Amino acid sequence: MAENQDPRVAVYLDFDNIVMSWYDRVHGRQAFSRDRQRIAEDPTEPEIAERLANATVDVGAIIDFAASFGSLMLTRAYADWSSPVNATYRSQLVARAVDLVQLFPAAAYAKNGADIRLAIDTVEDLYLMSDLTHVVIIGGDSDYVPLAQRCRRLGRYVIGMGVTGSTAKSLSAACDEFESYENLPGVELPDRAAPARTRSRRTIGEDEERTASRTRSRRSPNEEQAEDQTEEHSDEHGEDPREAATRLLQRALQLGDRGDAEWLHSSAVKSHMRRMDPSFSEKALGFKSFSEFLKANADIADLEETGHERLVRARD
Secondary structure (H helix, E strand, C coil): CCCCCCCEEEEEEEHHHHHHHHHHHHHCCCHHHHHHHHHHHCCCCHHHHHHHHHCCCCHHHHHHHHHCCCEEEEEEEEECCCCHHHHCCHHHHHHCCCEEEECCCCCHHHCCHHHHHHHHHHHHHHHHCCCCCEEEEECCCHHHHHHHHHHHHCCCEEEEEECCCCCCHHHHHHCCEEEEHHHCCCCCCCCCCCCCCCCCHHHHHHHHHHHHHHHHHHCCHHHHHHHHHHHHCCCCCCCCHHHHHHHHHHHHHHHHCCCCCCCEEHHHHHHHHHHHCCCCCCCCCCCCCHHHHHHHCCCCEEEEEECCEEEEEECC
């Protein structure tokens, strides 16, 4: 295998597996199987729509985790993208440069179509791209055990990911490293016992408008002007770029804290953030340097400067 100082990562995502497994983790064992027919008939049915929303998979958390191992050379997600459940994720995946591999509805003779296609593509890529150093397999099926073993025999570092309760122990044992989806930064298991909201959207909207009106009446002209400037610099989704960058930093620090080292080099943290979001730039946010950006986020990051060395760690 060709030597390369910068780790090069390939990611293979059995998307149906992670969606169904997380649904079962949130709503109870075999929940997706019980709701499958209702989901297929009308995913917009209020009760089903709420259950799907509570079991939404955080695509960004998965891609960011994979990017923490090195530069992403290719990322593929396998699923039937015509299914409404999967279709809701298409824009998010495409935005993260994920290649969507279409698997048509499986017949009885092809129920393991995703497993077979993913495995074939992985082995082929390893032979065609000899500089790949890491392989990330996202899916908990024991069918991936031979694939993980083959990747390791070919000299690659194999990382597995699955949902607790839906992952075969043999798969985690076959990988060099294994992580549970719910342990990723930003992923939380919803409270199944939480009562449903009973207020209508109209009532909620009226309450929010009244609150906003009272807040505006107390603002000074300078505060209103500052808010207008912030809105002008918001991204296309209406999100404040500085808030997005702060969350990116927080996730990078959490992922970088997997090893024994408590302090991380600020340059390594910045590189990690750029791998997760290539559009990140502290200068575009108004900071002269990355150190200034870290100081502005002192509530989540401790910065230590000694001579030319700058170290950073997540604040407790």
